Amino acid sequence: MEFKNPQEHLEQFNRRVAVAGAIVLSCFVLLFGRLVWLQVIQHDYYQTRAEDNRISLVPITPIRGLIVDRQGEVLARNYSAYTLEITPSQVPDLETTIDGLAEFIDIQPKDRRRFKKLMEENKRFESLPIRTRLSDAEVAKFIARRFRFTGVDIKARLFREYPRGAFASHVTGYLGRVTERDLGRIEAQEAEANYRGTDHFGKSGLEQHYEFELHGITGFEKVEVDAAGRPVRTMARTAPVPGNNLTLTLDVKLQEIAEEAFGDRRGALVAIEPTTGGILALVSMPNYDPNLFVDGINVADWGELNNSPEKPMVNRALNGAYPPGSTFKPFMALAALELGKRRPEQAIFDPGYFNFGSHTFRDDKKGGHGTVDMYKSIVQSCNTYYYHLANDMGIDNIAAFMGSIGLGSRTGVDIEGESEGVLPSQAWKKKRFKKVEQQKWFAGETISVGIGQGYNAYTPIQLAQAIATVANDGVMFRPHLVKHITDTRTGKQTPIEPQPLKALGWKQANIDVIKRALVGVNIEGTGTRAFAGAGYVSAGKTGTSQVYSLKGAEYKRQGTKEELRDHSLYIAYAPADKPAIAVAVLVENGGFGSQAAAPIARQVFDYYLLGKLPKGAAPADEAAKEADE
Amino acid sequence: MIRELWQKLVAPIDGPLMGFTGLLLLVALIAMASAAPGRMMTHLAHIVVALTVMRVVAQIPPQRLMSLAPALYVFGVLLLVAVALFGDVSKGARRWLNLGFIRIQPSELMKIAMPLMLAWYFQKHEAMLRLKDYAVATVILLIPVALIIRQPDLGTSILVFAAGFFVIFLAGLPWKVIIGLGAAAAAAAPFAWTMLHDYQRQRILMLLDPEKDPLGKGFHIIQSTIAIGSGGILGKGWGQGTQAQLEFIPERHTDFIFAVYAEELGLIGNLVLLVLYALLIGRGLQIAVKAANLFARLVAGAITLIFFTYAFVNVGMVSGILPVVGVPLPFVSYGGTALVTLMLGVGILMSIHKNRMLVQK
Numbered sequence: 001m002e003f004k005n006p007q008e009h010l011e012q013f014n015r016r017v018a019v020a021g022a023i024v025l026s027c028f029v030l031l032f033g034r035l036v037w038l039q040v041i042q043h044d045y046y047q048t049r050a051e052d053n054r055i056s057l058v059p060i061t062p063i064r065g066l067i068v069d070r071q072g073e074v075l076a077r078n079y080s081a082y083t084l085e086i087t088p089s090q091v092p093d094l095e096t097t098i099d100g101l102a103e104f105i106d107i108q109p110k111d112r113r114r115f116k117k118l119m120e121e122n123k124r125f126e127s128l129p130i131r132t133r134l135s136d137a138e139v140a141k142f143i144a145r146r147f148r149f150t151g152v153d154i155k156a157r158l159f160r161e162y163p164r165g166a167f168a169s170h171v172t173g174y175l176g177r178v179t180e181r182d183l184g185r186i187e188a189q190e191a192e193a194n195y196r197g198t199d200h201f202g203k204s205g206l207e208q209h210y211e212f213e214l215h216g217i218t219g220f221e222k223v224e225v226d227a228a229g230r231p232v233r234t235m236a237r238t239a240p241v242p243g244n245n246l247t248l249t250l251d252v253k254l255q256e257i258a259e260e261a262f263g264d265r266r267g268a269l270v271a272i273e274p275t276t277g278g279i280l281a282l283v284s285m286p287n288y289d290p291n292l293f294v295d296g297i298n299v300a301d302w303g304e305l306n307n308s309p310e311k312p313m314v315n316r317a318l319n320g321a322y323p324p325g326s327t328f329k330p331f332m333a334l335a336a337l338e339l340g341k342r343r344p345e346q347a348i349f350d351p352g353y354f355n356f357g358s359h360t361f362r363d364d365k366k367g368g369h370g371t372v373d374m375y376k377s378i379v380q381s382c383n384t385y386y387y388h389l390a391n392d393m394g395i396d397n398i399a400a401f402m403g404s405i406g407l408g409s410r411t412g413v414d415i416e417g418e419s420e421g422v423l424p425s426q427a428w429k430k431k432r433f434k435k436v437e438q439q440k441w442f443a444g445e446t447i448s449v450g451i452g453q454g455y456n457a458y459t460p461i462q463l464a465q466a467i468a469t470v471a472n473d474g475v476m477f478r479p480h481l482v483k484h485i486t487d488t489r490t491g492k493q494t495p496i497e498p499q500p501l502k503a504l505g506w507k508q509a510n511i512d513v514i515k516r517a518l519v520g521v522n523i524e525g526t527g528t529r530a531f532a533g534a535g536y537v538s539a540g541k542t543g544t545s546q547v548y549s550l551k552g553a554e555y556k557r558q559g560t561k562e563e564l565r566d567h568s569l570y571i572a573y574a575p576a577d578k579p580a581i582a583v584a585v586l587v588e589n590g591g592f593g594s595q596a597a598a599p600i601a602r603q604v605f606d607y608y609l610l611g612k613l614p615k616g617a618a619p620a621d622e623a624a625k626e627a628d629e
Numbered sequence: 630m631i632r633e634l635w636q637k638l639v640a641p642i643d644g645p646l647m648g649f650t651g652l653l654l655l656v657a658l659i660a661m662a663s664a665a666p667g668r669m670m671t672h673l674a675h676i677v678v679a680l681t682v683m684r685v686v687a688q689i690p691p692q693r694l695m696s697l698a699p700a701l702y703v704f705g706v707l708l709l710v711a712v713a714l715f716g717d718v719s720k721g722a723r724r725w726l727n728l729g730f731i732r733i734q735p736s737e738l739m740k741i742a743m744p745l746m747l748a749w750y751f752q753k754h755e756a757m758l759r760l761k762d763y764a765v766a767t768v769i770l771l772i773p774v775a776l777i778i779r780q781p782d783l784g785t786s787i788l789v790f791a792a793g794f795f796v797i798f799l800a801g802l803p804w805k806v807i808i809g810l811g812a813a814a815a816a817a818a819p820f821a822w823t824m825l826h827d828y829q830r831q832r833i834l835m836l837l838d839p840e841k842d843p844l845g846k847g848f849h850i851i852q853s854t855i856a857i858g859s860g861g862i863l864g865k866g867w868g869q870g871t872q873a874q875l876e877f878i879p880e881r882h883t884d885f886i887f888a889v890y891a892e893e894l895g896l897i898g899n900l901v902l903l904v905l906y907a908l909l910i911g912r913g914l915q916i917a918v919k920a921a922n923l924f925a926r927l928v929a930g931a932i933t934l935i936f937f938t939y940a941f942v943n944v945g946m947v948s949g950i951l952p953v954v955g956v957p958l959p960f961v962s963y964g965g966t967a968l969v970t971l972m973l974g975v976g977i978l979m980s981i982h983k984n985r986m987l988v989q990k
Contacts, residue, residue, distance in 0.1 A: 009755075009801075013926055016799045017914050020930070024910055024937050028903055031941065034948050038858040039896040046858025050871055190828060193848070 058223050059197030062216030063158060065243035067172055067206055069252040070483060076172050076207070078158045082134040084142065085127040088119055090151030097149060098130065104141045107131055114296050118177070132159065132295050160200065160207075160294050166287045168255050170315040171248070171481060173205015173415070174290035176297070185211075194218050203293065204315075206246060206481060209414045213485055216243030245486040247493075249278030257607050257614060258283045261600040266588040267568075268316035270464035270479070271604055274573060274582045276498035277468070277477025279413070281583075281604065282461075284316040318413065321421040321457035322586055325543030326381045327571045328452030330514050331466060332389060333374050335401035337510040341393050344513045347373040354387035354447070361387045361447055378517035378541065379525035383451050390450020395441055398449060399425035404504060405466045406476065407458050413479045414496075421462055424455035453546055460584045463571050468582035470514060471539075471573035474506040515539060519576045527572070530598035536609050539579075540572030540601065542594045565589040570597035574605045581608050641687040643916075643979045649909040650975055653960040656890070656902060660961060663868045664889040665882035668963055675965040679972035686976030691925045691984055694977065695749050701738075702746035702769070708735030709776040716780075724780045736777045736785045737966050740935065741973055743773065743789050747796035748927035755923050758801060766797050781826050784942075784955035791938045795931040800923075833952045852877045853888035854949045864895025882963040884955060887947045906940045906959075909933075916982045925981045932974040939971075 038046065067076040084105060091097050098115075101107060111131055118128045134142075134154065142154055160175045178186075182201040186192055189212060197218055202208035219240030258269045262285040269283040286308075292301050305313055314320065336342040352368030354361045363369065363383040369376065377385035390398065402408065408423020422428070426441040433439050448454030461479060469476040477498055484495040518539035522531040526542040545567040568590030573582035583601050590596030606612040654676055661672050708726060712735055716723040725732045747766050754762050770793035777786040798807070822830070856872035865871070870892035872878050878888045891899050913933025920926040939959035945951035947958075957967045 009923070012801050013799060013923075013930075014918055016801065017918055017930060020795070020799070020934055021911070021914055024934070025907070027937070027941050028907055030950075031944050031948070032900070032903055034945075034950055035857065035891070035896060035899050038854060038948060039861055039891070039899070042858050043861045046855050047861070049855045050859035 056223060058221045060219040060221055060237075060240045061158065061197045061199075062218055062240035063242040064160065064175075064200075064216065065210075065214040065245045065486075065488065067214075067246045067248065069248050069250045069255075071252065072247070073252045074163060075168055075248075075252070076160060076162050079161050080156055080158050081132060082139050082154050083129040083157050084131040084134055084138075085129050085153055085155050086115070087127045087151045087153075092150075097152065100149065101130070101142075101152065104145065105131060105134070105138050110298050110300075114298060118296065127153065127155070129157075129295070132157075162290045165291065166289045167259065168250070168252070168282075169205070169287040169290045170284040170317065171205055171250060171255075171282050171415075172290060173207040173209075174203055174293040175200040175207050176203045176293045177201070200294075204417075205415055206248075209416050210246055210482065210485075214243040214246065216488075217241035242488045245488055247483050247486060248481050249273065249276070249280065249483045250282065250481060251280050251608070254604060254608055255281040255283065258600065258604050259285065259287070261603045261614065262587070265590060265596070266310060266316070267586045267590065267597075268320060268460040269583065269585045269600060269604070270317050270461045271581055271583040271608075272464050272468045272477075272479055274468040274472040274477075274579045277465075277479050278483060278498065279479050279481045280581060280608065282317050282481065284314070284318075284320075286310050286312040288312040315415070315417075316586070316588075317460045318415060318418045319459065320586070320588075321419055321459055322567055322569070323454070323456045323545040324407075324452040324458050324463060325545035325567070325569050326452055327463060327467075327541050327543035327569050327584075328450075328456065329381065329386055330378055330470065330518060330541050331402060331405065331407075332386055332393075332398070332450060333378060333517070334470070334506070334510060334514045335398065336374075336389055336393065337513060338401065338506055339393065339397060341397075342374060342389065344374045347371050348385055348388055350382055350384035352384070354384050356387070356391065356444055356447055359444055374513060375517045375520060378514070379520040381526055381542065386450040387447050390446050391443065393446075393450075395446040395449060396425055396427075398446070399423055399428070405469050406501075407462050407466055409462075411461050411465050411479050412501075413461060414481050418461070419459055421459050422455055422457040424449055429455075452543060460586050463569075463586075464582060464584035467541075467571040467573060467584060468579075469504070470511065470518075471579035471582045473508065473511050474504040476501045476504060515576065518572075522572075526594045527570075527598050530570075530594060530602050534602065534606065536574055536605070537576040538572055538574035538605060539576045540570060540598065542592070542598055543569035543571070544592050545569055565591055568592060568596035570594075570601050572598075572601045572605070574609060581605065638684070641979055641983050642684070643687075643912075643982045645912045646909070646916075646975060646978060646982070649905055649912060650960060650972075653902075653905050653909070656905070657886075657961040659867065660886050660890045661882060661963060663870070663893060664873060664886055665963065668882055671965075672963055675963075675968050678965065679968045682969050683972040683976035683979070686973050687979035687983070689976075689980055691921070691928070691977075691981050694745060694928070694980070695752065695924050698742070698745035698749035701742045705735060705738045705742040706773055706776070708733075708738065709773055711735070713776060713779065724782055724785075734966055736773075736780070736782060736789065737970050739773045739777065739789045740785075740792055740970055741932075741977075743770065743793045744796050744928050744931035744935075747793055747800075748924045748931070751796070751800045751927060752922065752924035760803075760806075763797060763800075763802050763806070766793075766800070770794065770797070781829070782955070783829055787942065787954060788935065788938060788956065792931055792935050795934040796927045799917075799927050799930045829952075849879050849885070849953055850949050852879065853885050853947050856888040856892040857948055860892040860895045862896045864891075864893050864898055867893050869893060884943065884953075884957055884962060885947055886962050887944055887958050890961075891948075903944075906936070910937050913978055916978050916985070919985045920981050921985055925984070929978055929981045932978060935974065936971070 064078055066074055068074050084101065086094070086097065088094060098107065098112060107130060115128065115130045139154055162169070162172060177199055178195070178201045186195045191212065194215070194217060198215065202211040202214065207214065217240060219238045221237045222235040254271065258271070258281045262283065265285065267285055269281060270279065271281040272279055288305055333342070337344070350363060350368035350370060350372050352363045352366055361383070368384060369380055369382045372382045372385045376382065403423055408421050410418045410420055429441050430439045445454055449456055465476065465479055478501050480496055482496050484493045486493050518541055519537060521527045521542070522538050522540050527540045531538055566589070568587040570585045571583070573579040581604070583604055585597040585600050587596040587600070603614045606614070657672070661669060712723060712726050715726070717725040717727050717732065724734055724736065726735055747769060750766055750769065751758065751762070770790065774786050774790045774793070777789055852872060856870060856878055859865070859872065860870070868874070870889060872892050873881055873889040878885050881889050890902070910933055913929060913936065917926050917929035917933060920929050936959055939956055942951055942954065942956045943958040946953050946956070957964055959971050960968070
């Protein structure tokens, strides 16, 4: 299109503006027409509907799904109870009202405090519980006096219950009242409508991760309400759909044996089925009673849980990052074989120390282990062998291999908030430290990393995944707790398929070398004592992770304060030829791996493989002292 | 002395334009005082900032705006790319860029940068506009629109697309092409349907049958039409809307403020509002026709039509004839960013008017 002169151009523009103006005008006429339609012609209809809004849609909260173990034993369920509820916006004087109620219903100062807290967190026109679990007598007394209390009512509500209390609490997690943060998650799922009428939300563990599976679909009821807002008549009803049930891979009996084996020691245990990644037991001790959170936890209980030096609210299996100590060695050895840095029969002479520059790295055994090949290095847990090896491999080779078996990254287990741990490398150090002089990696640091100390820090679930991967000949699975999700309406089961994350492509010959050595550990090495007389062949590796550097001073077990004592670790699988269970055990400040952690693994294996229950208390471990790490 | 200062202050300001905008801002205050009294102070602060921006922009001559246009456009596109790469996610959409000290929404900038850029392009090629030029313009238009759709933000992408389309249309895109593209778009609609996000599809479906999901997706539309309809001719009176005051209307100080206004002030109030918009748009188009060169004409025309698009889409969606796409009621809805953008547009119109052709050829 060409224009002969600006004048023509201008005229065309003016024509276009005229067209646009006409369109604008007709659109406004259309809008006005619509408004006339709504506000004049249909006015009566909408007038009625606005009135009808007094007819309210009352949501009916669905029944939350159950959490059961692999045999169907219930870990989380619901019970129905009467609650006494107040709608603050409808009550002229709250204090007087509550005092009035307290005349015939037991209302403690702590109930009042909790109610105050709820009021701060919720809107004034919401109905909030002042007392839960009313007795039948209390219900009857209130009904008789109901007329005196505007804005107060009794409601039947469902509550979450964890029948076994603190047991497996780090797996189930707990429910709490919906908070601002939860609303964000609900909005992100576009589930606001479905959460009208829902007061509780999963805060941790499976309750949190599977919140939207467990919740169900909210039903609603159209009810006519009187001037005081009380329902008079139900006009229509859509039934709620109960939430889906979770069936776990977890074995409750195994979990129980594992938790009891810890006694009052702190620590964590993760047992995995190597061929699926299904978690058989997940322990973090101490645990806590999730029932405390259901009605809104009171300040005293919360303070106790939160301020305890034992930190019961921390899920150590997923959030505790510990140096792996000697449990790192089999992975180091496998890395060396895969990278061609060592042959299995290649031996070094261990004089009991390794000199690097001006620094001497010591072995735990005075005078050293003598001639050490790969097998012996694992069975006797020889440090000097790994000082040499780490130095030969270099930190970035180590980091690449350990990263490939999942150390230092989240496993993707179906519980939220998992920690990454620390997989040290040159790049990591550069990122971790701000000052340039701290960012440089020193070759000496590689040497401590080689025996699982130094910057290394991994979570028990990462160690469990790593040893399960070795047990499964290099095929790695995502650890998971839920076996299948059951639709409660149709009974249809949706299995959570085992997800092989990757096949690491290791040479079978190399894996076999490591596996032989791990079996050796339990037959003629540091795990012998713990596995004496077991009716199956097991494979494992003990470890001790230093909490506190003694700077050359000799380590005296009795003389060290409890919280400065080393952590005891053990990773294992069994049976050795066809692994059915792999486990990582950590006992905080437990001392040697062979003394504290390995006996726990023994009890777990005995039950899982033989159905044998532990006799009495954990075996005395003084005798295991001579085993060295 | 004070009189001189005042003269200087109001010199670039166009009386009619200021009058209509001012009345709309007044309507906003009335509606806001009823819908969300707690936000009055913030809203007033937004108005002050927006008026300042308008006054500053009104002083910038169009030639200067034109020289800035390409840089502004490129900057805007880069920001949109940055949002796609590093943007903050909120409610499932990636729209915001966090610069540490402030969070900005670069798509907002595009509403102004787009017409400036296209008008700049047409001005450069004014001597001979060929089909190729319209094609290039279309590409300039579609790049940011595509980035905004991906965020996803349907409301803003419609506005940015409209802003650009108005320029191309006013620049004389042949009718044959317009009709051809329209037909092609209609044919492609089924494919576009499959590309929409689930929630966007839901919103369109809701328009057809909102009663299907009265507690969920349909809730917005049902409650806002009830509010408007029950308002009647005279309205229920300021502060007396049961729908508004009992919190049946969602987002009642932002996108759905029209429902509050219509419920309380009725058809009469609506008529006043629509007439104000019509007058504002009329004045804008008048400024466009009188503008000094092609750039100024196109910019003035496009900005004015953008005001129209805001008003039409918002009132249309709140009254239930258009899908809910998240477009505010111009000059009235709560929200600083949108208000500043709109007033910036008014400022540009004023500047163009100030520098108009004084003698008609």
